[in-house]
Amino acid sequence: MLTIKNLTHVYGNGTRALDDVSLTVPKGMFGLLGPNGAGKSTLMRSIATLQTPTSGTIQFGDIDVISAPDKLRRVLGYLPQDFGVYPRVSCYDMLNHMAVLKGIADGHERKATIESLLNQTNLWSVRKKALAGFSGGMRQRFGIAQALIGNPELIIVDEPTAGLDPEERNRFLNLLAEIGENVVIILSTHIVEDVSDLCPRMAVLAGGKIQLQGAPVELMQSLDGRVWRKLIARDALEDHKARYNVIATRLFTGKTVIHVLSDTAPGDGFEPVPGGLEDVYMASVNTARLAA
Ligand code: ADP
Numbered sequence: 525m526l527t528i529k530n531l532t533h534v535y536g537n538g539t540r541a542l543d544d545v546s547l548t549v550p551k552g553m554f555g556l557l558g559p560n561g562a563g564k565s566t567l568m569r570s571i572a573t574l575q576t577p578t579s580g581t582i583q584f585g586d587i588d589v590i591s592a593p594d595k596l597r598r599v600l601g602y603l604p605q606d607f608g609v610y611p612r613v614s615c616y617d618m619l620n621h622m623a624v625l626k627g628i629a630d631g632h633e634r635k636a637t638i639e640s641l642l643n644q645t646n647l648w649s650v651r652k653k654a655l656a657g658f659s660g661g662m663r664q665r666f667g668i669a670q671a672l673i674g675n676p677e678l679i680i681v682d683e684p685t686a687g688l689d690p691e692e693r694n695r696f697l698n699l700l701a702e703i704g705e706n707v708v709i710i711l712s713t714h715i716v717e718d719v720s721d722l723c724p725r726m727a728v729l730a731g732g733k734i735q736l737q738g739a740p741v742e743l744m745q746s747l748d749g750r751v752w753r754k755l756i757a758r759d760a761l762e763d764h765k766a767r768y769n770v771i772a773t774r775l776f777t778g779k780t781v782i783h784v785l786s787d788t789a790p791g792d793g794f795e796p797v798p799g800g801l802e803d804v805y806m807a808s809v810n811t812a813r814l815a816a
Contacts, residue, residue: 525550526571526678526708531580533566541566542577543732552705555719555740556712557805558729564712565605567729568682571710572602584678584708598627601676603667605683610658615666616642616651619673626674641669645699661692668699679709685718697722720801728805730812740801747799747807752784754794771806 526549533542541563558564570577573593582589589596611618619638628634642648645665650658658666664684671679681700685693701722703709711718719726720740727737736743751771756764758780764770768790772783783797784790785807 525585526710527581527583528567528571529581529583531567531570531577531582533563533570533575533577541732542570542580545580545729545732545734547727547734547737549708549710550725551708552725553700553709553711553723555723555726556710556729557714557716557719557726558712559714559809562714562729563732564714564729565682568602568604568680568710568712571678572600572680573597596678598674599677601671601673601679603664603671603679603681603684605686607663607667610655610663612654612656614652614654615647615658618655618666619669622670623673628674637673641672644672644702645669646695659692660687661689661695664688664692664696665699668696672703677707679703679707680712681709682712683714684711685713685715716802716805728808730809731816733812735808735812736804740804743804744799744801747785747803749796750785750787751797751799751803752786752790752794753781753797754784754792755779755781769807769810771803771810 528545528547531542531545532540534540545567556564556567569575571582571589573589573596576590584596584599587595616638619641620634623634623637628637642651645668647662647665647669650662655663655666667684668681671681685696688696697718700709700711711723713719724739726740728735755776756779761773761780761782764782768784769786770782771785774781783803784794789796
């Protein structure tokens with residue numbers, strides 16, 4: 525279990541990227557959902573011990589992450605948002621190099637580890653290819669392979685599906701789903717489907733604050749009877765936004781479908797719809813925006 529309490533991070537230029545964040549993350553897949561600029565990467569890097577927060581505590585099992593970052597690193601697998609440079613060395617050689625860095629000194633053990641990871645991530649056939657020539661999906665699968673070296677107990681994946689086509693994304697999410705329920709996996713993303721497809725627990729981060737956390741199913745139930753839909757002409761959108769709490773808009777055959785949050789029936793041509801995770805997310809991001 526990962527427990528974060530009152531975590532605040534203020535960058536040198538005064539940006540308060542995290543503001544009193546408290547979060548409890550049990551074993552299994554946990555979705556951290558938030559728009560760009562919400563503070564997700566700042567939070568991921570703080571947990572991964574790459575930066576020290578201004579204040580607050582992070583506890584993983586019996587490890588105090590801020591005072592003992594070395595202990596955390598021994599059980600951590602981290603897939604950053606961007607690796608930056610993709611060198612000309614082969615996939616196999618790079619994994620071998622990283623396994624040495626992670627402390628797998630025995631050659632036979634290293635070979636067995638790497639071969640098993642190459643199979644698991646479906647990279648066996650391209651193991652001798654240079655990483656520089658990998659597609660986005662292959663890079664992300666390589667990212668997971670390197671994160672899994674040494675059987676980590678805490679795995680952090682930061683925006684892993686950004687830029688992947690639907691097939692690559694599916695493959696990648698299936699791979700994450702297979703990792704198992706005995707580790708803590710935090711998936712940070714701005715894509716609602718990543719969370720709804722995979723995560724039994726989630727939180728929404730916006731404006732540096734946790735807006736809500738819980739099980740997606742329960743969060744959706746909390747909107748029961750409060751979401752209303754209407755099909756309107758595109759030029760009627762501004763007028764509706766002024767009159768109602770519009771939480772989602774989507775084009776449909778040239779018209780606009782809007783979802784509105786309201787405890788009572790708005791009338792005016794609205795019909796009730798069950799709330800989806802997109803509604804949960806947009807409603808909380810809207811509330812955060814209004815409060816800012
Ligand atoms: P996300 O990953 O959700 O997009 P980030 O954690 O990257 O959010 O950023 C949160 C806020 O902190 C943004 O306003 C961003 O501009 C700011 N920020 C991120 N990194 C730095 C930095 N190194 N220095 C100053 N501000 C930063």
